[in-house]
Amino acid sequence: MNAPQSNTLSADIELRMQAALDTQRDAYLKEGMVTASTRIDRIDRAIDALVRHSETISQAMNEDFGCRPRQVNLMTDVSGSIGCLKHCRQHLKSWMKTEKRPSMFPLNLLGSRSTLEYQPKGVVGLLSPWNFPLGMAFEPLAGVFAAGNRAMIKPSEFTPATSSVMAELVTEAFDPAELTVFTGGPEVGQAFSSLPFDHLIFTGATSIARHVMGAAARNLVPVTLELGGKSPVVVSRDVDLSQAVQRIMVGKLLNSGQACITPDYVLVPEESLEEVIRLATTAVNEMYPSLLSNDQYTAVVNDRHYQRLTAYVADAQERGIRVITINPANEDFDADDGHKIPPTLIVNPGDDALCMQDEIFGPVLPIKTYENFDETLAYINSKPRPLAAYYFGNDGAEEQRFLTGTTSGGVSINDVMFHMLQKDLPFGGIGPSGMGAYHGAEGFKTFSHAKAVYRQTKRFNVAKLAGLLPPYGETTEKSIRSNIKR
Known part of the structure; x- marks a missing residue:
């Protein structure tokens, strides 16, 4: 009985999503030229909705995670989204301008003209993840609206409370012909990725991206994939070690490491290992004197990911690898059912250890040592290209070798994750960490068709x-x- 009912529900949601897409595309075609004032109005309504519902959004995220700090919710998802929307609002008029391009000789002398004109693509689909459930929908949405498009959002089923709030605020602020949200499980996501959008952006795991890209390919839908990977950190010998380690741990423990650009492993000089461990422990103790009852320390989103992360630690212990649990108040995590995991260092794991196989996405940090700087470049280049890479040091020549000798989606020097916060820098990956980018002018261009016009x-x-x-x-x-x- 259940299977036919499930198939009926699946068919129903597919029909409703296709109808929504048809409605948006028809409205887009009837609208004609999408003026700057229309784009700004849509952005303004999005900002207003996020401002008015900010606390409700935060409460929903806390409910979804079991424990997620209000400050993190508001700083990352809400403020980050508003920042992107405001940046696009400020610059979209200049981005919309027709670009003059040179015509070939002698046509340029005879009065012929070449231009590049940015046209909305039409309807954009956004598949957003659970780790920053609002931000990873509304940050790219800023570029989608700035480019003059309409949009449909499918948020993650792992954060149902946030998805519900998102759907409510969108319904309140927008006509479904402009923006709409579809919630549901994997079957909804699968059907969503199979729709004939004019562009599709997916944020999530590389393994899922292969299916999303395959589904989009059947309709020749262009895709932007913001994925992840094992983002490395290289700590130079020429560095303020205390400052570097503190900044690494702040980034690593933001959202308990559940971020696509969080430091995934650290490469440190072999003679600095014990000092790095000591400084990491000190940094955690200062930031989080306790963990279990601390509402500023984020829980792992669900049991599936909790079990995955604890398996990484158990695997390292079974292999005899040195594992350091940083537990400032000596709390009993085994007795807790809130899915919190203490910050955990895994020292010099081999590449066959589970923690070195996949993106960690949690408060577990492998630390590996090196003797010569060139070893770090060789090691990073032996792995799939990551979404982010980080270098800490004061040696300009070494920094340049790091920048030219490795390939990643983006880089922060002497800190982690901050490149993603710069609204005028493109954010995206390369190879298995993604393709395409959003934020700033590049985001506008991602969601626009650059039409070549010759007169x-x-x-x-x-x-x-x-x-x-x-x-x-x-x-x-x-x-x-x-x-x-x-």
């Missing part, structure tokens, strides 16, 4: 002058000779 002069018969007009003769041969030469 021919009417004063001359250009085809005849260029020897393109049959029957071909000496003018044609002269044109050929002038171009086929060194």
